[in-house]
Amino acid sequence: MSRYYTEDHEWVEVDGDIGTVGISDYAQGQLGDIVFVETPDEGKDVSKGDEAAVVESVKAASDVYSPVSGTVIEGNAALADTPELVNEDPEGDGWFFKLTLSDPSELESLMDEAAYAAFVAKL
Amino acid sequence: MSTINQSGWRPTTPEAGEASGATFTGNRALMLEEPLIFEIGSSDTTGVDFGEMPEGKSRLGGLERKSIGLPGLSEPETVRHYTRLSRQNYAIDLGLFPLGSCTMKHNPRLNERVARLPGFADLHPLTPVDSAQGAFEVIDQLAHWLITLTGMHSVAMSPKAGAHGELCGVLAIRAALEARGEGDRKILLVPISAHGTNPATAAFANFTVEDIPATDDGRVDLEALKARLGPDIAGVMITNPNTCGLFERDMKAISDAVHAAGGYVYCDGANFNAIVGRVRPGDLGIDAMHINLHKTFSTPHGGGGPGSGPVVLSEALTPYAPLPFVEKDGAGYRLVEEETAGEHHAGTFGRMVAFHGQMGMFTRALTYILSHGADGLRQVAEDSVLNANYILRSMEDVLDAPFAKSGPCMHEAIFSDEGLPEGFSTIDIAKALIDEGYHPMTMYFPLVVHGAMLVEPTETESKAALDQFIGAFRSVAARARNGDPSVKTAPHFAPRRRLDETLAARKPVLAWKDPDVAQAAE
Known part of the structure; x- marks a missing residue:
């Protein structure tokens, strides 16, 4: 399994052809207390860079873009009642959705953990 | 700097510990506590005397309701309720209203x-x-x-x-x-x-x-x-x-x-x-x-x-x-x-x-247009821009002003929370301004500025009024810069202390519920 990051602060963890998507710890810190998350419906086809989910904090509402193309297989139902999971465990239990990757070669354009850490350090 | 209180006399504010002494009513002199109208009204009383309903046949097909659950209050109770609530409000008729992008200017009589x-x-x-x-x-x-x-x-x-x-x-x-x-x-x-x-x-x-x-x-x-x-x-x-x-x-x-x-x-x-x-x-x-x-x-x-x-x-x-x-x-x-x-x-x-x-x-x-005339309207624009620039230049040494180097601003000045100590943010400055008796500025907008504070004084304000606001704004900004923990817990003197905005957004209570009914439902 390996984890990749985008410049828009999403991460995708890939296991076989299944990707789990969420937002980074840096992103949740910038957003502040998260109060609402809308995850995509099962079966939705998304392209890399498409708006796939919505996250609202006390400060702002933001779109979450899909880091890769694929078909959504599951949204994180737990976020409906406990959006604070995104603040508490953004890169674990606070995941947004899972999808089947349609083009794993897209991962090559994303950052690995070290590259993302260096990217954030410059912000 | 106040134009009103020239004598220099200031009311003394008790220490936070002393002020917690509760009154029997919950009121604090002229600062009145006010319950919700549903909590003071009773469905058994009414402020209006209606005659007995004449016997008649309903044409509403049984859709009419026997009770609509409105609280019954007399006229003076109703007037007092809303007047008391209005006293907890802030208005352009009370003072400078620096809400950026909203142009809260005086409404001429x-x-x-x-x-x-x-x-x-x-x-x-x-x-x-x-x-x-x-x-x-x-x-x-x-x-x-x-x-x-x-x-x-x-x-x-x-x-x-x-x-x-x-x-x-x-x-x-x-x-x-x-x-x-x-x-x-x-x-x-x-x-x-x-x-x-x-x-x-x-x-x-x-x-x-x-x-x-x-x-x-x-x-x-x-x-x-x-x-x-x-x-x-x-x-x-x-x-x-x-x-x-x-x-x-x-x-x-x-x-x-x-x-x-x-x-x-x-x-x-x-x-x-x-x-x-x-x-x-x-x-x-x-x-x-x-x-x-x-x-x-x-x-x-x-x-x-x-x-x-x-x-x-x-x-x-x-x-x-x-x-x-x-x-x-x-x-x-x-x-x-x-x-x-x-x-x-x-x-x-x-x-x-x-x-x-x-x-x-x-x-x-x-x-408004006819009373100002074309030349007066031009001066509206000039004065609103002058006032905003006065605030921008009076604050840029204590607050980060991201576009101060881009030249003069127009009618609103923008600041960011860059340079505030860890844990301090725009919302703390906004809440502390409430204690100073001001409605806060626009916060966290526009999104391109980190922790944006957008201040629009409008042409309404005199130099004295601007100086007083700048004094308060500088004082609050300096306290935040110095890591004063009381800024994090402001407001201290408002009718309500800092509200839990996260809880309010996550578990909003949008309508009053009869506590008996709510309890029965649980």
């Missing part, structure tokens, strides 16, 4: 006097046209002023607020594109320095929104905009002066490029206050712009009254303007509606409101 003249105030919207000629003359005169001040071709008077005006302009753009057979132009470009309502309006009118980035000095990136233009672009929605408080110097070049690519230019005119009498948007190539009468032209808003957002239009968009229209007809005026739209309004995209617009705001706005 002369406007109120004119609006209350029975000939205007008591006029029914269905009054026959020949009995309401005076009202139509007001609409026509105001329209003339708005067209002249903006250098545009026509004005649609009926939209009832800023965002309603945006919708009017965008629908006119859509109608114009469809009339040209180019209804497939589906993308509206919106710079990130635009008002948040712009992308919402575009999406509501079935356009796709694309962002245009800003340059480092806070203005639209002209090259990025040009690069995106093409046959799929319907136009651009731009706010000028923008939400960074800056004038878009490239506005004419932006308009020319958009027009050359076959698109239209919508300008959000919410910030017109900064340029009224100085700049005519028509000269900048703008096709549609709404004017917030409730900002630039001093009609009350923000809970004090309804908005009004007439939209000025270029010659290209005029044929698609919404109905109704007031037109001069010989010595009098006539109302152009669906039946009489005829040739020159045949392209109209339809109707946005039931009647003619916010008549009460028209009378107030025209009074």
Whole structure:
């Protein structure tokens, strides 16, 4: 399994052809207390860079873009009642959705953990 | 620095520990606690004596309710309830209201006097046209002023607020594109320095929104905009002066490029206050712009009254303007509606409101315009810009001002939370300003500035009033910079301490529930 990051602060963890998507710890810190998350419906086809989910904090509402193309297989139902999971465990239990990757070669354009850490350090 | 208290006497404020001493009523002298109206009213009492209901047969098919659950209060109880609540409110009539992008300026009392003249105030919207000629003359005169001040071709008077005006302009753009057979132009470009309502309006009118980035000095990136233009672009929605408080110097070049690519230019005119009498948007190539009468032209808003957002239009968009229209007809005026739209309004995209617009705001706005005159309106813009720059330059050594180096600001000054110690943010400064007796500034908007604080003093304020606000703002900013923990827990002296906004957003309680019923349900 390996984890990749985008410049828009999403991460995708890939296991076989299944990707789990969420937002980074840096992103949740910038957003502040998260109060609402809308995850995509099962079966939705998304392209890399498409708006796939919505996250609202006390400060702002933001779109979450899909880091890769694929078909959504599951949204994180737990976020409906406990959006604070995104603040508490953004890169674990606070995941947004899972999808089947349609083009794993897209991962090559994303950052690995070290590259993302260096990217954030410059912000 | 206060203009009122010249003696230097100051009330002593007890230490936080002492002040916690509770009173029997919960009131603190003139600061009155007030329960919800449902908590003081009883369904067993009534403030009005109705006679016994006569026997009769219901024609409501059994749909009538025996009780509608309204609290019963006497007239004095009702009056006191709302008066007590109003005392916990902040208003432009109480003090400086620095809410950026909202132009909270004084509402002159002369406007109120004119609006209350029975000939205007008591006029029914269905009054026959020949009995309401005076009202139509007001609409026509105001329209003339708005067209002249903006250098545009026509004005649609009926939209009832800023965002309603945006919708009017965008629908006119859509109608114009469809009339040209180019209804497939589906993308509206919106710079990130635009008002948040712009992308919402575009999406509501079935356009796709694309962002245009800003340059480092806070203005639209002209090259990025040009690069995106093409046959799929319907136009651009731009706010000028923008939400960074800056004038878009490239506005004419932006308009020319958009027009050359076959698109239209919508300008959000919410910030017109900064340029009224100085700049005519028509000269900048703008096709549609709404004017917030409730900002630039001093009609009350923000809970004090309804908005009004007439939209000025270029010659290209005029044929698609919404109905109704007031037109001069010989010595009098006539109302152009669906039946009489005829040739020159045949392209109209339809109707946005039931009647003619916010008549009460028209009378107030025209009074404001006539009492200032053209030279007075120019000074409004100059003074509002001067006041904002005074605040910008008085604060830039204690708060980060991201665009201070971009030159003078327009009528609002913007600051960020850069440089505040770890754990301190914009919201702490806003809450501490409440303790100082001010309504906070606009926070966390625009999004391009980290922890934005957008301050708009308007031309209403005197130098003494500005100095007092700056004193309070500097004091709060300095306390935050020094890591004073009491800033994190402010407000300390407001009727309510800091509220849990996260809990309020996650578990909102939107309606009162009878505690007995709520308990029974659990």
